[in-house]
Amino acid sequence: MVAPLPFVGECMGKLLWVVLLCVVSLCGCSWDGTPTRSNDITPLTSITITADYSRIAAGTSMPFKAIGHYSGEFTRDISDRVTWSSDALGVAAFKVGAYPSRISGVAAGTARVTATVSTASGTMSSSTTVTVTTATISSLKISPTSPSVAQGLATSFTAVGNFSDATQQDMTFDASWTSGTPAVATIGATPATTVPVSSKTLGTTQITATFSGVSDSTILTVTAPVLQSITVTSATGATSLPTMSKLGFTAKGTYSDGALVDVSSKVTWSSDNTAYATVDTTGMVTTLSPGTATIIATSGNITGRMALKATGGTLTGFSLTPATVTRVINAGTLVTATGSFNNGTSRDISRVLSWSPADASFVNVSTSNVNSAWLRPLKVNSTSGTIITATAPTASGTAKTATTTVTVTDPTLSSVTLSSGTLGIIAGTGGRLSLTANFNGSSQDVTAVATWSSDQTSKITVENGVVNGGRVTGVAAGSAIVTASYGGKSATSTVTVTAPLLQSLTISGSNSFTAGNQFSFTATALYGDGSQVNVTDLTSWSMDKVNVAVIAGIASQPGRFVAVDSGSTIITATFNEKSDTKTITVSGN
Amino acid sequence: MKRNSILSLVIAMILLLFVGTVSAHASGPYVGLYAGGNVPGSSTAHDTAGDFGLSFTPAVQGSAVLGWNLEPGSSVGEGRIELEYSHRSNRLDKVTFVEGTVAGGGELTSDSLLFNCFAVSREPGSYHPYLGVGAGAARVVAANLTVSRQPFSNDSSIVFAYQAGIGIDISLTKHLTLDLGYRFFATTPVRFTEVGGRVLAMEYTSHAAVLGIKAGF
Numbered sequence: 001m002v003a004p005l006p007f008v009g010e011c012m013g014k015l016l017w018v019v020l021l022c023v024v025s026l027c028g029c030s031w032d033g034t035p036t037r038s039n040d041i042t043p044l045t046s047i048t049i050t051a052d053y054s055r056i057a058a059g060t061s062m063p064f065k066a067i068g069h070y071s072g073e074f075t076r077d078i079s080d081r082v083t084w085s086s087d088a089l090g091v092a093a094f095k096v097g098a099y100p101s102r103i104s105g106v107a108a109g110t111a112r113v114t115a116t117v118s119t120a121s122g123t124m125s126s127s128t129t130v131t132v133t134t135a136t137i138s139s140l141k142i143s144p145t146s147p148s149v150a151q152g153l154a155t156s157f158t159a160v161g162n163f164s165d166a167t168q169q170d171m172t173f174d175a176s177w178t179s180g181t182p183a184v185a186t187i188g189a190t191p192a193t194t195v196p197v198s199s200k201t202l203g204t205t206q207i208t209a210t211f212s213g214v215s216d217s218t219i220l221t222v223t224a225p226v227l228q229s230i231t232v233t234s235a236t237g238a239t240s241l242p243t244m245s246k247l248g249f250t251a252k253g254t255y256s257d258g259a260l261v262d263v264s265s266k267v268t269w270s271s272d273n274t275a276y277a278t279v280d281t282t283g284m285v286t287t288l289s290p291g292t293a294t295i296i297a298t299s300g301n302i303t304g305r306m307a308l309k310a311t312g313g314t315l316t317g318f319s320l321t322p323a324t325v326t327r328v329i330n331a332g333t334l335v336t337a338t339g340s341f342n343n344g345t346s347r348d349i350s351r352v353l354s355w356s357p358a359d360a361s362f363v364n365v366s367t368s369n370v371n372s373a374w375l376r377p378l379k380v381n382s383t384s385g386t387i388i389t390a391t392a393p394t395a396s397g398t399a400k401t402a403t404t405t406v407t408v409t410d411p412t413l414s415s416v417t418l419s420s421g422t423l424g425i426i427a428g429t430g431g432r433l434s435l436t437a438n439f440n441g442s443s444q445d446v447t448a449v450a451t452w453s454s455d456q457t458s459k460i461t462v463e464n465g466v467v468n469g470g471r472v473t474g475v476a477a478g479s480a481i482v483t484a485s486y487g488g489k490s491a492t493s494t495v496t497v498t499a500p501l502l503q504s505l506t507i508s509g510s511n512s513f514t515a516g517n518q519f520s521f522t523a524t525a526l527y528g529d530g531s532q533v534n535v536t537d538l539t540s541w542s543m544d545k546v547n548v549a550v551i552a553g554i555a556s557q558p559g560r561f562v563a564v565d566s567g568s569t570i571i572t573a574t575f576n577e578k579s580d581t582k583t584i585t586v587s588g589n
Numbered sequence: 590m591k592r593n594s595i596l597s598l599v600i601a602m603i604l605l606l607f608v609g610t611v612s613a614h615a616s617g618p619y620v621g622l623y624a625g626g627n628v629p630g631s632s633t634a635h636d637t638a639g640d641f642g643l644s645f646t647p648a649v650q651g652s653a654v655l656g657w658n659l660e661p662g663s664s665v666g667e668g669r670i671e672l673e674y675s676h677r678s679n680r681l682d683k684v685t686f687v688e689g690t691v692a693g694g695g696e697l698t699s700d701s702l703l704f705n706c707f708a709v710s711r712e713p714g715s716y717h718p719y720l721g722v723g724a725g726a727a728r729v730v731a732a733n734l735t736v737s738r739q740p741f742s743n744d745s746s747i748v749f750a751y752q753a754g755i756g757i758d759i760s761l762t763k764h765l766t767l768d769l770g771y772r773f774f775a776t777t778p779v780r781f782t783e784v785g786g787r788v789l790a791m792e793y794t795s796h797a798a799v800l801g802i803k804a805g806f
Contacts, residue, residue: 032631037639039686040785042737071737074688 042070044119047082047126052170057135057163059212060174061095061104066115066126082115091132102173105132135165140175140216142209148221149185149199152256156194159209159216171211180206184222225257230267230304232297234285238546240565241277241287242312242516244339244349244392249283251297251304267297267304275395276310286352288395289314309547311565312516313341315392318349318402324385325375326407331437331446332376334466335404337390343588345516347562348372348552353390362386363406374466377408411439413487416446420493423472423482427499428576429525429533430473433462435484435491446486456480460495473538474499501528505535505578507571512585513563518552520560521582523573535575545569548586616660618806619669621768623652625799629679629697634791636783642685643791645697650677650797654705658805661711668708673723675701675774677795684736694735695743699793701727701750701774709758717758719770724751729793731781742789744781751775756799768801 656671756770
């Protein structure tokens with residue numbers, strides 16, 4: 001069946017009009033690009049000559065200008081295309097060389113000046129007259145007076161002469177220019193309509209123009225260099241970063257004297273899209289959700305920008321490990337946070353969280369140097385413990401939180417026990433010892449807060465601290481006694497070092513990941529005696545493309561990376577001059 | 590252009606009067622003739638001296654088609670395939686250089702032969718919207734192009750051409766169909782030798798409103 005004719009006709013009419021209007025709207029559209037080609041087709045039809053003065057004093061000069069008229073469609077300065085001539089060289093003559101359109105007054109009289117140009121249709125010319133007078137200069141005036149310029153920048157001067165016949169002439173070209181202190185500022189090499197002066201160092205110099213024994217001077221002050229531009233970069237060079245990450249940004253300013261200065265602390269930091277990334281007053285950027293934000297550093301009217309792409313999904317929630325813990329006073333413990341993201345990935349987000357204990361008098365929370373939270377019990381609390389709340393950053397809405405509960409006790413220490421009474425390691429590698437504090441009816445790992453020492457540091461070293469406490473490293477073949485002390489109790493372990501020859505290093509782990517996921521590699525050293533040692537935490541890790549994958553930056557988890565954005569990167573592990581590489585591929589976001 | 594558009598509108602309205610309850614398009618071969626107005630897109634041209642702009646005036650265009658209406662329910666889909674010859678000729682109106690815009694002259698002509706595929710809605714009734722694409726070749730001629738009345742280029746170039754089209758088929762009778770449509774036509778860069786010896790490369794695009802009559806067998 002056919003639709004009723006009037007209705008269809010109406011629809012067709014509208015369609016027809018739409019089509020016609022579209023076409024008509026395109027009519028007359030002119031080209032809106034930016035041309036770079038000059039018009040060498042439209043013929044030159046006439047020339048006119050112009051000059052600032054019709055009379056000049058003998059011994060002075062002035063430029064002529066030849067304007068070409070092209071078929072009435074446009075004009076163009078063709079001063080450098082025409083041939084200039086004077087019919088009375090004893091009165092006025094054109095200069096040669098760099099200023100062929102500048103005429104000099106030789107002696108009093110009148111000269112006819114002609115500009116001639118050859119075209120495809122023949123020769124074309126235009127003439128005018130110039131009168132040379134016997135007027136003499138009576139005074140000279142420099143402009144500007146007492147100017148200042150920032151170091152490294154240039155400024156310019158002009159000079160106007162007053163003549164005995166009450167006329168004025170621009171004497172910038174004809175005057176000779178000097179700088180009293182060239183070390184402060186120098187005169188440019190090609191004076192024309194203005195004299196360029198380049199500043200060199202802080203200070204003042206006297207700029208003088210002289211013509212026919214008449215001069216004028218002014219003081220030029222070179223001031224401190226000023227900021228010209230700002231370049232914003234990230235600490236790692238990365239332009240992509242997983243969400244719920246932190247990375248420091250740097251602003252480097254280029255000053256007028258060419259100096260490149262770190263101005264990170266002097267600029268105002270901002271983000272053009274705080275839903276994706278925020279930046280604090282120090283330039284520390286926190287990524288929040290996937291998207292691209294521009295990190296901006298501003299000083300006065302100078303601005304530097306860098307686009308940062310946040311990848312790896314939006315945080316849907318996170319959990320803390322451990323969720324509950326009982327510790328004795330001063331026996332701190334690390335707490336890490338694992339975030340879940342809406343693209344199915346998960347990763348450690350400890351570094352971006354803010355931590356707050358319900359009562360700080362019982363438990364102190366520190367995040368410095370460990371990229372995790374270090375909880376230090378201060379005094380005994382109730383059996384229900386002290387709740388520590390971790391809060392994730394958010395651009396808007398309710399922030400996501402998670403808690404861990406710390407119960408602080410103060411039992412009597414009865415003894416301490418090392419994880420091993422003897423330990424054998426290979427020189428250049430290491431091992432870990434842990435210390436357990438035994439109380440009446442309970443025990444706790446106090447490795448991180450124990451005091452560790454070696455009686456033969458030339459053979460064995462042992463580290464103290466939250467992350468590496470109890471880590472022994474073999475220096476040379478031999479043995480040493482490692483002592484761990486806590487609460488006035490101590491225990492010892494005999495560590496023996498052998499020194500077989502390191503043969504090779506091997507990275508093991510997967511090679512394909514999704515953006516936002518965390519992954520780890522293991523570095524295994526193979527020695528001449530056939531032994532294989534896990535040296536992951538002694539290995540130096542790097543990658544060639546920080547926008548594809550980055551080191552997780554968690555001190556307690558060596559060999560761990562986070563996939564950032566699509567692409568491939570080469571992971572390199574280096575240990576005792578041996579290295580291995582692995583190419584990984586990251587897909588999706 | 591305005592006069593042509595009004596003329597097209599009048600013709601379309603008159604033909605609409607003849608629309609009645611007719612059966613859908615018959616499958617099988619058809620021939621058609623089209624006329625319309627086209628507006629060439631302003632073009633950036635490049636040669637060794639730099640970039641410059643070319644603007645052309647709107648003009649009429651004509652086409653002839655030889656095609657085949659596919660059987661409704663055909664395994665290859667509802668629609669039609671056709672071979673289309675079109676002729677367009679537009680005057681060079683303005684040329685823009687660094688110094689500004691100057692008058693142009695001469696004709697830019699294209700003769701194209703395209704193989705078109707149109708998907709057609711075969712809903713019952715006399716009105717059948719369609720859309721499709723075509724590809725083929727075009728011979729583009731710079732016929733005595735001038736800039737400021739000076740010879741600029743007189744050359745020709747054969748290039749790959751393509752188009753996209755949309756419109757509506759209106760069944761007038763069992764064998765006659767009125768086609769009202771829009772066509773966007775473009776080619777790969779066209780190269781012409783200038784009078785001075787330089788070789789310019791320019792874009793060639795065209796927007797057209799067309800009105801055609803097709804006879805099916």
